[in-house]
Amino acid sequence: SYELTQSPSVSVSPGQTARITCSGAALPKRYVYWYQQKSGQAPVLVIYEDTKRPSGIPERFFASSSGTVATLTISGAQVEDGADYYCYSTDSSGDQRVFGGGTKLTVL
């Protein structure tokens, strides 16, 4: 089955840049989406179609995708950005959808 791989945790100080990566074999052909989940809450989309930011998401969130690796960057991370972040995509056939294992971002 198809898998997306994320590092388990990232820790930065407030104001620093946080980078979260997601790797998957089909990423050159498939869009990546990034979800933020705070404790006890439903996930919220922060990036769609590799690089696009939904309305209401701060400009400090941006993303890129190159080859088999997609990267979510939070520039000038704030304490309230601390959450679990999940990448989401599909396999090359488009049938299997999958979330990455999640990355816990700590901003302290």
Place this chain on the structure above:
Amino acid sequence: EVQLVESGGGLVQPGGSLRLSCAASGFMFSTHEMIWVRQAPGKGLEWLSYINRSGATIYYADSVKGRFTISRDNARNSLYLQMSSLRAEDTAVYYCARENVAVAGYFDSWGQGTLVTVSS
């Protein structure tokens, strides 16, 4: 107001069955693709199944293929997940989510979840 409300969770023995429901309101249910996602305690999100607007196209994660069945009733504004041959590792909070009509992969509304516990 868009609402998704899951129900049907509970305690079930290994090997047992359970049917989850997701009641949709505040939007035109029949125009949205829907998915089921679960989250085991302290673990990450796991995509389980997808159903298109008409119910004609369905996909499953390998972990539940052959054991879980997704369906929908657009007349009743409801989504379902029939689960059978349940295992301890199926213990999780189960969420339904709505896919945005304009952007595939954008799940813009989620239910509050229903807890399924598989234990003897």
